[in-house]
Amino acid sequence: MMRNIFFIFILAQLQLGTALAVLPKVLILSKSQPDFLSVAEKIKSKLKEISVTSIVLIERNESYSNFENIIKKESPTFTILMDNMSLNYAQKYNLENKKNKIKCISIMALNISNNIRKGDNHIAGIEYEAPIYSLISEYRYITKIKLKTLLTFYRKSQFNHAIKDAKNQLALEGITLKAINVEQLGTDQESINSFLSSNVYKILSKKDEYEALWLPLDSILLSNKFFNKFWYKNVNDLGISVITQEPKLSNPKLNFSTFSVGSNLNDLTGQTAQLIYSLINKEVSIREIGVEKVFSIKKVLNEKKAKNLDILHREYKMRVSREELLN
């Protein structure tokens, strides 16, 4: 009797072992901040039918050798990278281990189309920034202003690719992007500062040449110093409608941006899980995926600001409440 039970126990263990061995292994490298961890947990839960998923915390100051150790210990089939640091480490790892590259999906890192090294066919990703296409189509839906030209400022050294991409997206909706490179005098902050000091007011005050200003998510252009010196006062003095990819900037208390969209982090977990599913089932390759846009967004309208600027469509309430219901 005892022997039988023991035998069944061993058999069950073996079967469990086989079942686990069949499922591919997915490693999620997350920071311990709640935002990141909650995304990681949701992805893990969505993947539970199709993979064995583990979450390993990797902090801001983690060394590269620790990253290497984690990869060697876990030996994952696919790795999900959740910030710019782990994306950089993964690229370094693949350069150093050409015969043993890791296959990764990068999410929540900034400006990845510029940061994923060309020629690394083992790393694909989802852009964290909500696409300008979604921003502009949602904004136009609630405004009575006919949008033809959108004005923006950008750093060419970092955002050339993103701006070209934005121009293409806007062209699909019949909108022209007038993009001003702020690095015309040099790429250092001092040069950007002097360019903006002598040009920003001149450009912004030609209000018949554009209908809205788009400020891209750029840590330099939106740094405290530049925000206060060039954007906040001018935007309010000249009565400009600003759209951004950071919902916090549309907080009525801040009184800055009129309308913003951000990535819907909950739905980003579904998008990531679908990519992993497609990779596991060999429907697509990492190279085919390349850099994807985030599909699902959340919207924030700064109603107070929009009313002051008198730009709202007469049906905006119906349109906004519909959106709120959807969110």
Added chain:
Amino acid sequence: MKYYLFIILILSLSFAQANEMAIFHPRLITDTLAKNDLKDYLKKNEIKPRLFSRYDEFMFYIKTKGPTYIYTITKLENNDNKYNHYLVKNNAKQLISLSLLKSISSKPKKSKVGIVQYQSLFKMKKAITPLISDHIKSVKSVPKEEELIPLLAFKAVDYIVIYSSSYQRLKSKFFIKLKKNKVKIKNPKEYLYINIKQSLNKETLKLKGDLEKLITKKGK
């Protein structure tokens, strides 16, 4: 004091036991007319409607609350609560497929398709395969119809599948040039099911009949 506590307890218990109907449809939130008709009918019959247009939220509710009735476009997945499902109506809502006007001329052998999620993420491909007369390479499903047009704009899919009745609404929001695709939708009908914990009796038969009438009255 104890007496009041008892009353509150009883009241909250009786609220918890009220009949609830969880309703899921990808178009439900935007389809105001259908939504209001259904809500009015249910309220008259003392059934509390819970409306969902996002599959994730709907399934979470089913799992955690186990409502008496579930009204939706598919049979229930993971039927742990042992619901019986009954076909209420096969509705003649047309599905259409859309692609970019300037899409590549040589049609790929296998297509990437975008659709609103109405099954668990990894079952969507299996769910739409019988609908489409085309070889499917992969499926991208999104929680809302509005998010399908960006999929086309970003060339993440070759075509999307939507309800024909949503076409005009989407056109008012996005100016991108689209064309109705030649991909044949083999079975454009939509099946509406009511899932009930008990078997059909006089009361549930009436409910099923009334829902049928409600759909027929509303037209296509």
